[in-house]
Amino acid sequence: xxxxxxxxxxxxxxxxxxxxxxxxxxxxxxxxxxxxxxxxxxxxxxxxxxxxxxxxxxxxxxxxxxxxxxxxxxxxxxxxxxxxxxxxxxxxxxxxxxxxxxxxxxxxxxxxxxxxxxxxxxxxxxxxxxxxxxxxxxxxxxxxxxxxxxxxxxxxxxxxxxxxxxxxxxxxxxxxxxxxxxxxxxxxxxxxxxxxxxxxxxxxxxxxxxxxxxxxxxxxxxxxxxxxxxxxxxxxxxxxxxxxxxxxxxxxxxxxxxxxxxxxxxxxxxxxxxxxxxxxxxxxxxxxxxxxxxxxxxxxxxxxxxxxxxxxxxxxxx
Numbered sequence: 001x002x003x004x005x006x007x008x009x010x011x012x013x014x015x016x017x018x019x020x021x022x023x024x025x026x027x028x029x030x031x032x033x034x035x036x037x038x039x040x041x042x043x044x045x046x047x048x049x050x051x052x053x054x055x056x057x058x059x060x061x062x063x064x065x066x067x068x069x070x071x072x073x074x075x076x077x078x079x080x081x082x083x084x085x086x087x088x089x090x091x092x093x094x095x096x097x098x099x100x101x102x103x104x105x106x107x108x109x110x111x112x113x114x115x116x117x118x119x120x121x122x123x124x125x126x127x128x129x130x131x132x133x134x135x136x137x138x139x140x141x142x143x144x145x146x147x148x149x150x151x152x153x154x155x156x157x158x159x160x161x162x163x164x165x166x167x168x169x170x171x172x173x174x175x176x177x178x179x180x181x182x183x184x185x186x187x188x189x190x191x192x193x194x195x196x197x198x199x200x201x202x203x204x205x206x207x208x209x210x211x212x213x214x215x216x217x218x219x220x221x222x223x224x225x226x227x228x229x230x231x232x233x234x235x236x237x238x239x240x241x242x243x244x245x246x247x248x249x250x251x252x253x254x255x256x257x258x259x260x261x262x263x264x265x266x267x268x269x270x271x272x273x274x275x276x277x278x279x280x281x282x283x284x285x286x287x288x289x290x291x292x293x294x295x296x297x298x299x300x301x302x303x304x305x306x307x308x309x310x311x312x313x314x315x316x317x318x
Contacts, residue, residue, distance in 0.1 A: 001119045002165025002317055004129075005063025008284040009054035010156040010271065013044040017151070026147045036247020040154030040272030042139050048080050051157035052087060052135035053094040058284075059131065059159035060095065070161070071127035073101035074117055076110030076134040076276040079141065079186060091133060099131075107182070108243050109173075109302040110134055110276030112310025115162070116171055122164050133159040136275035141184045141204040149204045152246075154272030158280025169230035169297075171312040172222050181210045182305035215249050219301045220256040222311035227299060230313040234259055236297060237313070239286070243302035244268035244278035253301070265291070276302070292316050 016039050017028040031037055043051075052075070060067055075088035082090065088101035106113035114132045121127045138153040183205045219242065227234055234257045242250050247268055254264050267282055274281060279300055286292045296316040303309045 002167035005161035006284040007058025055157035055159040063161035107304030134277040
């Protein structure tokens with residue numbers, strides 16, 4: 001596999017910590033010291049479909065191909081207004097592609113899950129060009145009267161086009177079952193035969209300390225394993241592209257790997273946590289700004305509700 005195109009789209013609305021402090025019991029210092037987030041982008045005039053379509057079109061254009069040359073589309077999405085049809089179907093209609101498509105929900109690790117599926121499709125000659133689009137609006141999962149989760153998230157979409165190649169050196173997916181560490185339940189319609197159960201009273205529930213512990217432990221473990229599998233050492237990795245969940249988590253992983261801070265580019269301070277879209281958005285930003293050089297060795301790592309994790313080593317050749 002190799003990446004031949006990148007794209008991203010973010011909402012126009014910039015929400016600062018000071019804006020949140022106007023209706024939440026918080027302030028800029030409290031948010032910044034605990035998360036590293038200064039601003040985030042939240043949907044206002046745009047829809048999630050708008051963002052997904054824009055990111056996909058940019059990735060296809062970057063790949064220098066036409067929409068009808070996409071052979072498969074994989075959309076990573078935790079939740080959106082459409083239960084059916086799949087968000088990937090809606091994106092396909094807008095970009096003018098008729099390729100097979102499906103959605104997957106790998107939580108914040110969804111981009112790595114999609115890469116794993118795409119690699120299998122490419123190796124079995126089921127596709128030549130695959131569009132991976134990660135479109136997320138985690139701000140819609142939060143209780144905006146409570147600061148515990150609402151300060152963390154931003155909305156956005158990131159996309160890549162991948163094709164056959166030898167750039168993917170290793171990839172690892174894991175799951176350590178822990179349902180309660182991050183939970184978001186959607187209400188569904190009742191039936192006349194349903195036995196009343198526990199009412200859903202809180203949108204997104206998160207055990208912050210446990211998320212921090214599991215994220216740091218799993219990420220540094222997975223990164224060491226995929227780097228070793230690729231025949232490299234941590235020092236030979238040029239950039240570590242981590243899920244943008246929390247600046248303190250990223251810093252802790254950096255220290256565990258004993259690598260310099262410049263190898264860990266971030267956008268969480270501007271974007272917040274955009275779930276599975278965070279890594280492809282970061283990739284597009286780095287490529288568009290000329291910070292990705294041909295031959296760079298990249299280590300990717302993500303973690304999310306489940307508790308699911310993923311990591312990969314990828315050589316950049318675009």
